[in-house]
Amino acid sequence: MKISTKIFLCYLLINAVCFYYPFNWVLDSMRTRYLEGVEDPLVDQANTLAALVEYELEQGTFDPQLWGEIFNRAYRRAVDARIYKLLKQKVDETLYITDSKGVVIFHSENPEIIGADYSNWRDVTRTLRGEYGARTTRLEGGPEDVSVLYVAAPIILEGKIAGVLTIGKPTTNITWFVEQAKYQIIVMSLLSLLAAGILSYFLSRWITVPVNRLTRYARLVKDGQRTDFPKLGKGEVGEMGDALKEMKDALDGKQYVEQYIQNLTHEIKSPLSAIRGAAELLAESMGEQHREKFLKNIKNESLRIQDVIDRMLALSTLESRSELTVMGPVDVKALVQTVVESFEPVFSLKNIGSEVVVQEELVITGDSFLLHQALANLIQNSVDFSLAGGKVSVCARQKDDTVRISVCDQGTGIASFAENKIFEKFFSLQRPDTGQKSTGLGLNFVRQVALLHGGNVVLENRAGGGVEAVLTFPVSLT
Template identity: 45%
Template sequence: MSIRARIILTHLLIVGIGFFYLVNKITDAKEIKPRYMQSVEEPMVDTARLLAALLERNLADGRIDLIGFREAFDKVRSRPFSARIYSREKTAVDVNVYVTDANGVVIFDSDHGRAEGQDYSRHNDVYLTLQGKYGARSTKSDPNDPTSSVLFVAAPIMSGETMAGVVSVSKPQKSMASFMQETRRNIFIMGAIAAAAVVLVGTALSMWITRPIQRLTAYARAVRDGRRIPLPKLGTSEIGSLGNAFEEMRDALDGRKYIENYVQTLTHEIKSPVAAIRGAAELLRENMPPEQRDKFLGNIESETARIQEIVDRLLLLSAVEAKRALDDQKPLDLREPIQRAEASIAAQAAAKAISMASTLPPEPCIVSADEFLIEKAILNLFQNAIAFAPRGGKVLASLKQHDGSCELRVEDNGPGVPDYAQPRVFERFFSLPRPDTGKKSSGLGLAFVREVASLHRGSVELKNGPSGGAIAELRLPRVIS
């Protein structure tokens, strides 16, 4: 499992547990109900006290006059109204009131007089109030229905210092249930939205954390595969420090390995011409005919030139291999270096009676490149094709544009590339014998082309043509104007 997946899953687990506990705790009926009951009970206390004060004004000889009180409730019941309380519309009065005498017997019930004449002296709201305490109770009208509870709050009706009776205000909890349900629904919705937002933020956070790690992983794999890419931007965090350490380690290992390979291959390649020069020099000490002496002197000159070519090409190749990025990069029309390379190689092609032809598009094929390196790479491809083309043969070059690249194709009608040599043609110092002379070159030309292509984020390929000969294809990213 990837680090990003672990971070996201861990984040989801922690957030999920936290939100489940929080929402469950907030929406728990045991938590919500007491809060609503408290918010409802407090104004009911005020209402009971206010009604008790109104009834006290209608006392006659300690007796409660309920005529006006009864008329007021009848008017309230019969008068239609509509009140929108947030999302709930209220169209009926759901508050009931009953009044008892000093003994707890109901003398008035706003609910159509149903409880009148009954003894409520043992009901907590009446009982506690008659005892001079705060009286309230909650009673279920249906024992099997938890929402059938009715809240009663009572207040004493005083006649001087004597208690003349009790007024009790009641309100069913069903009226509160809709508010509670809506509150729970809103909490769930807001909780879900918040959880989704946290998940999105957590996902973005995990991507922000793991993206530098993915870049560093891709960089390490590119180094493993021998591809030349710059160190990606990793910021200044610990990942950035780790990336810089990777880059330093790569430079150290590449430098050590390069020096070892450089010394080994240079020693191997120079060994043969040096031996030829030494042998010719030893023979020149002896008396020999002038024509034979000239022959050995010619061998010394040719082997010296070969050593010089190896050194020059190796220095150029090492300079390219040491680059991490291009220094002098600008827009370049590939048609121009192709034409210049073709002109500079014309004499070499004429020496073998090889005809050269190029097919270039009428419109520019623009790449972002180091002009010197690109021209040298194209020249190497032309030289390689001429070297393997037979005398009187032909070399064809063509330039084509694709959606995102420019492709240079160089073909010859030589013997092609043997199967065993296909994987090694771009190796440093690997060379095949020329068909006409049997001699090998320095083996650095195609290696140089590969390094230049890699520096330009392009590619090069050498393959056999369908009808014989070899085909070299150099692809470079095209600049789309």
């Protein structure tokens, strides 16, 4: 599992857990909060009406029948109250009054209850004791989640509790409000969780971007491609990247020196053996013609060693660069014509034709000297493997988002066993006309130049015979 996926899942799990507990607490306590909100105005209302009853009792004007008529009128009223999304169409409060012994002396809904003993009801009992009295009782014949909230207030005459006034409010509407609120909370919680999931996804991607850059860089280095070290920031990943880069540089330096010495030793071993053998033979008596032959061999092998060393130095200098130090606009047409013209004597000597096709006003940005050497190496390679009567073609044009410079020949092509080795250092094939091999550094040099310019080089056999070498550069460099 990718680290970005792990971060995403962990962050999502943390959000889900953190959402669950407060969400569950809100849902569980919501009904209680609504009942508290309703109970407070009921306390005010009960005490206000109790004060009114006290006044009428003191004045001797308390009339249960009048109170009954008032409540009957209230119950018959056509109510049309839109409370947000709730339509309230009737008065649903209940009021009853008991005496000091808890006996009902008035009931707003059911006069038949008058005379019943309510002294055991919690609201009446506690109020008669001078405490706050309230109770919740399930509504008879109603749904299980609907009950009636009763709040009582004492009726005080001459400093003593002479009775209890209780107001009852069904929780039907409260239940409706709670269900609506729960639905909205659930919807908002799901949307919030979805938003948290989306944010956690992008957060995980943002956190792992430096890691992905570092991984991509490591793979490009493994494949031998030249690439700039990615920007990783200043955090822990950046420190890790710096450490890996330092380790890479140290290993590259050590490995390069070892490989350099091995390759150089291998390449000069044969010419040194030839020189030593010729020197030993020259110590013996021989004719002048043989002496000149061995002296020529010594000179040729010495020049071969010098050529290997010069090319190795040029290649090592190129490989040590992480970026171009000299850059400028390079006219591709002028570059191609200059290099091809320098090979005219060679073309004439080997009886090889040449062709140049270059798109007008084609310009790339780079080091003109290195580009000249790279193109010259490709043309030299084509000349070496071309037979008399053949032709070397150089074309340059822009294709899509790249500048493409190709060198084609009609030579012997690349043997199947060598297709994956042609860019390796010191790997070389025998020339068809002489049977000799080159230093095997030319194509590797071309590849380093291409990579240093942000491009690439590819050699492939042509369908009609010969080889096509293609240098490509990003059009962004033009």
